[in-house]
Amino acid sequence: MTIACAWLGTPYHDQASLKGVGCDCLGLARGVWREVVGPEPFPIPPYSRDWGEIGPREVxxxxxxxxxxxxxxxEAGPGALVLFRMDSRAIAKHVxxxxxxxxxLHAYERLGVIEEPLTPSWRRRIAFAFLFPAGD
Structure with a gap:
């Protein structure tokens, strides 16, 4: 938890994943992965802002x-990575x-990395939950 919270205040920046410099929601997860687990297991290809609005695959x-x-x-608790559906008919695209x-904790456009209440509105959008594996 301490590792993830150290990202608080990181500015929002599309496709970035550098603590204190900039990240988007996926970049936050990628950066925490590097600190908790080690090197990223595969490269993330460039993506557009609307990537999740098309196609049926839960990428x-x-x-x-x-x-x-x-x-x-x-069953997800503190430290779990959660994926949100921003629209009930869309794929999960927010982390x-x-x-x-x-x-x-999440990275939000114009706000950067913030911590906020998991309100009923956010909670019902959770589509998937995952635990980070043990690091090297």
């Missing part, structure tokens, strides 16, 4: 499933890290 979930430990969202029973 983020498939990628996470390949390298992380999936768990039921209802956060739970910091407490009712809080989470």
């Amino acid at each position: 983020l979930a498939e990628g996470a499933r390949a390298v992380m430990i999936e768990m039921p969202p209802a 956060g890290i739970l910091t407490g029973p009712g809080t989470f």
